[in-house]
Amino acid sequence: MHRIGHSRRRVLQAAGVLAGGALLHVSVRPAEATPEMMQDAVRAAIGEAPVKKGRVKLDLPPLVENGNSVPCTVSVDSPMTATDYVKAIHIFNEKNPQPNVISVKLCPRAGRANFSTRIRLADTQNITAIAEMADGSCWSDDIYVIVTLAACVEEPKP
Amino acid sequence: MKRAAAAIAALLAAGSAIAGEIPLDQRHSDSDFISADTRAMQTDDSQNPAMLAVLDGETLWNTKAGETNKSCADCHGDAAVAMKGVAARYPSYAPELGRPVDLEQQINLSRATDQKAPPLPFESKELLALTAYIAHQSRGMPIAVEETAQTRPSIEAGRALFERRQGQLDLSCAQCHDDNWGKKLAGNPIPQAHPTGYPIYRLEWQEVGSLQRRLRGCMSAIRAEPYDYGAPEMVDLEIYLMWRARGMTVEAPAVRP
Amino acid sequence: MIGRALIHAPATAKRGDIMEIKTLVSHVMESGYRIGVTGQPIPRDIIEDFVCTYNGEEVFRAKLYPAIAANPFISFFTVATESGTLTFSWTDQHGATRVQTAAITVE
Numbered sequence: 001m002h003r004i005g006h007s008r009r010r011v012l013q014a015a016g017v018l019a020g021g022a023l024l025h026v027s028v029r030p031a032e033a034t035p036e037m038m039q040d041a042v043r044a045a046i047g048e049a050p051v052k053k054g055r056v057k058l059d060l061p062p063l064v065e066n067g068n069s070v071p072c073t074v075s076v077d078s079p080m081t082a083t084d085y086v087k088a089i090h091i092f093n094e095k096n097p098q099p100n101v102i103s104v105k106l107c108p109r110a111g112r113a114n115f116s117t118r119i120r121l122a123d124t125q126n127i128t129a130i131a132e133m134a135d136g137s138c139w140s141d142d143i144y145v146i147v148t149l150a151a152c153v154e155e156p157k158p
Numbered sequence: 159m160k161r162a163a164a165a166i167a168a169l170l171a172a173g174s175a176i177a178g179e180i181p182l183d184q185r186h187s188d189s190d191f192i193s194a195d196t197r198a199m200q201t202d203d204s205q206n207p208a209m210l211a212v213l214d215g216e217t218l219w220n221t222k223a224g225e226t227n228k229s230c231a232d233c234h235g236d237a238a239v240a241m242k243g244v245a246a247r248y249p250s251y252a253p254e255l256g257r258p259v260d261l262e263q264q265i266n267l268s269r270a271t272d273q274k275a276p277p278l279p280f281e282s283k284e285l286l287a288l289t290a291y292i293a294h295q296s297r298g299m300p301i302a303v304e305e306t307a308q309t310r311p312s313i314e315a316g317r318a319l320f321e322r323r324q325g326q327l328d329l330s331c332a333q334c335h336d337d338n339w340g341k342k343l344a345g346n347p348i349p350q351a352h353p354t355g356y357p358i359y360r361l362e363w364q365e366v367g368s369l370q371r372r373l374r375g376c377m378s379a380i381r382a383e384p385y386d387y388g389a390p391e392m393v394d395l396e397i398y399l400m401w402r403a404r405g406m407t408v409e410a411p412a413v414r415p
Numbered sequence: 416m417i418g419r420a421l422i423h424a425p426a427t428a429k430r431g432d433i434m435e436i437k438t439l440v441s442h443v444m445e446s447g448y449r450i451g452v453t454g455q456p457i458p459r460d461i462i463e464d465f466v467c468t469y470n471g472e473e474v475f476r477a478k479l480y481p482a483i484a485a486n487p488f489i490s491f492f493t494v495a496t497e498s499g500t501l502t503f504s505w506t507d508q509h510g511a512t513r514v515q516t517a518a519i520t521v522e
Contacts, residue, residue, distance in 0.1 A: 065193045065346065065415040066361040069484040096482050097448050104491075105476040109469070111433035111494040115477075118484040120446070148345045149362075204423040204437040207486040213419055214441075364443070364485040 038092050041099035042130065045090045049138045051130055056141040058091075058129040067121040067147040072101075076113035076131045076139070080106075086113035088132040095125035121147045180336055180350060185406060188349040191340075192415055196361070200413040208290055208359035208411030211283075211366045215291025218284060224275025230288075233272060237295055245293040246301050246408050249397040251308040258312045260396050261289055262368060263388065280387035286366045290357050293410035301354065301408060303400040316398025319391060325382025346415070352403035353396070355412020362415065369396055417442050417462060417505050417513040424517045428495035436467065436475075437490040440505050440513070446481035464506040465489055469519075470499035495521045 042051070059073040076086045085108045091101035101119050113131065121127070128142040189197055199205050219230045219237050234240040249258040252267065259267065265288055266277035278285035305313055320331045334343070335351035342348070356369040363371075370392050374384035385391040418441025425434050440462070447459025459481060467475040474493045493501075498521045506512045 061193065061195050063193075065196055068364055069199075069361045071195050071199070093482060097446075098481055100480040101482040102480060103478040107474065109472070109474045109494050109496070110492050112492040115475075115489065115491040117477075117490075118488050120482045120484050204421065204439065204490075205488055207439065207441075207488075209421055210418065210439065210441040210486060213421060 035094060038094050038099040038128075041092055042090070042128075045088075045100075045103060046130060046132055046138050049132070049136060051138045051140045053140055055139040056089075056129050056131045058127065058141040058143050060127055060143045060145050062143070062145060064121060064145055064147045066149060067123070069118045070121050070145070070147075071116065072119045072127075073114065073116040074104075074129045074131075074141075078113045078131075078133070080108050080110055080113055082108050083134065085110075085134050086131050087134050089113070089115070090130045090132075091119070092128045092130070093119075093121065093125060094127075095123040096120065097122065101127070121145060123147055178336060179402070180339070182405070185352065185403070186339075186350055187354050187406060187409065188352060188414065189355070189409060189412065191347045191349040192413075196413055196415055200355070200409065206359065206411065206413060208357070208366050208413065211287045211290040211357070211359075212294045212411060214283070214287035215289070215294075218288050219291055224269060224273030226272065226274050228273055230268075237291060241292045241295040243296055243299050243302070245289075245296040245410060246299045247303055249303065249309075249312070249393055249400060251306070257390070258309055258393055258397050260369075260393050261292060262370075263393070265289065265292070281368060281371055286357050286368065289368065290366060290411045293357065293408070296408040297410055299408050300405050301400055301403050303397060303404055305401060309397060309401075312394050312397045313401050314398075315391075316394035316396070316401075319395050320398055320402075325377065325380040327380045327382075329380045331376070351399070352406055353399050354403055354406050355409035355414070357410065358412045358414045360414045366411065369399070417507055417511060420503065420505070420513065420515050422501075422503060422515060422517050424501055424519065425495075426518070427520045427522065430495060430497075430521050432495040433492050434495050434519075435490060435492055436501070437488070438465075438467075438503060439486060439488045441486055442505070442507070444479075444481065444483055444485045444487060448481070459508065462487060462505045462507050464504075466504050466506075467491070467493070468502045469493060470497065471502075495519065497521050 055077045057075045060070060064070050074089050074091065076089065078084065078086045086106050088106065089104045092099050093101055102117060104115055106113060124146045126142050126144050128140055130138055130140045132138050189200065203209050222229045245261055248261040248264065252259040262280060262285055265285065269275040269277060323330045331351065334348050339348050339350045353369045357366050359366050370387050373392065373395060377384040420438055420440040423437040428434050442462050443460060444462065445457055445460040447456060449457050451457045461481055462479050465477045465479060466473060475491045477489060479487060499519060501517045501519055502514060504512050504514045
C-alpha cells in the first residue's frame, strides 16, 4: 500500500517538496506508527490543550494471548452532571500502523463515563486513553501491554 | 513458525515418552489453558462473537430451502427441543453410508435427503452458522460419543492417526497433546486438544471455524499435508477426539486464542 | 457488509437507573494491512461510526478505526429517562448503514 502518513505529508509540505498541489509518490509503507504520529493524532483530536495524568483508568490485560482481540475498558472519574461531564474519550497506540484506536463522544445522559470494546494490537506497546472534560481540561492514563501470538500461526484459510 | 519448530525440536530432544491416553480424571477442557480474558469472552453470550453465528444459524434453521421448500424447523420443530444433545453424540454412525459422519456432513445429508437442497460447502458461513446453532443446543451436556461395533473401526483408525508421527517435523498429535500438555510451546500452554467447544471463534482467524479447519491448521504447522475437508481421515480423527473427550462438557460455541 | 447485531439492553428500568448496554455486530473490520493470498494487501473495509439514540436524542457515539477488533463489541452506559426506543446504527466507510432497535420501558 503506497500512502504517505498524515504527519509525513505535513513535514514534506513544510519542506516545500509538495509544490503546486503535485503529489510526490513515495514508496513508503508505514509498518508502524511512530511516537510522532501518535502525538499528531492526539493534537488532531484534542487541539493544544495540555494533558494531565489522572482521573482516567485504562483497563487492558498486561499480557495478551492474541493481539487480534484485546478487551479494553476506559472509565473516567466524573459525576456526569449537566455542567461537569466527560465529553469525549480517545484511545491511541504507538506501534500499530495507525495511531488512532477509537474516539467516543459522551454527554451527561451517559450517567457513567465508562465504555468497553475490543482492540487490535500489532505488537507489545504503550496504549494511551485521553478524556476531554466539558471545561476543556484533558486527562489521561496509559498502559504497557505485552502481546504474544498464538503458538502456531496459521496460513490464510485454504 | 521457526520459533515453534525450534521449540518442538527441543521438547522432543528431551526424551521421547511413550504415547499414552490421559487418565479420564486428569482431562481438562482447552478452556483451562486460555487466558481469563478469553475465557470471559466465551462465557458471556453478550460478548461471544460466535453467538452471531448462532443467531444466523437460527435464521437458517427457519428458512425454507431446496426443492421440497421446507425448513429444518418444518420437520424438526424447535431446535432447542429436537437438537438437544445431538451435537454431543456426533460424529455418529450413518446407516445410509455405512460409516460415521460428523455434524457438518449430517446437515448436508439431511439437506440432500429431506430438503432436496445442494450441500453447503465446508467452512461456508451458512454451514458454520447451522453447526454453531445446533452445537449450541448441546451446551452444558456431556459428550456422548460411544464405542460400538459400528463406531469402533473409525475410532481405532482415528487413534492410529493421532498417534502416528507425520510431516517434516515427524511429530504426532499425541506427543504434544497426550504427553506434553500443560507445558509451554513458544510461550503458550499446550492444551489437551479436546473438541468440547466446536465450532469455535478463534481469535487468530477472527471468525468462526470448524474442528476440521483447526486440524488442517495443526497439520500445516507440523509441516504435514493436511487432509481434505470431509476426508475419511478427518472424520476418523474427529470421532476419536470426541470419544477421547467422552463425558466432558460441551461448551459450544467456544472462544480460543 | 454489516451483518446482524446482538444487543443486550434491559427491557425495563426504573427512572434514573444507569443502564449498561452491550452491542456486538458482525463485521470483518478488514484493517487494510493484512496481506492476502495474492501477496497484495486486502482492501480496508471497516465500520467507521456507531451511534445510539434514545427516543431520537443521541446518547453515545463512537468513531472506529482499523484497530478495533473484528465483530466490534462496544458496551456503554446511559440513564433510563423515559420509555421508548433505543436506536443503534453502524455505518461503514462506504456509507452503508445497519440499524437495529431495542424497546425500553421505564417506570
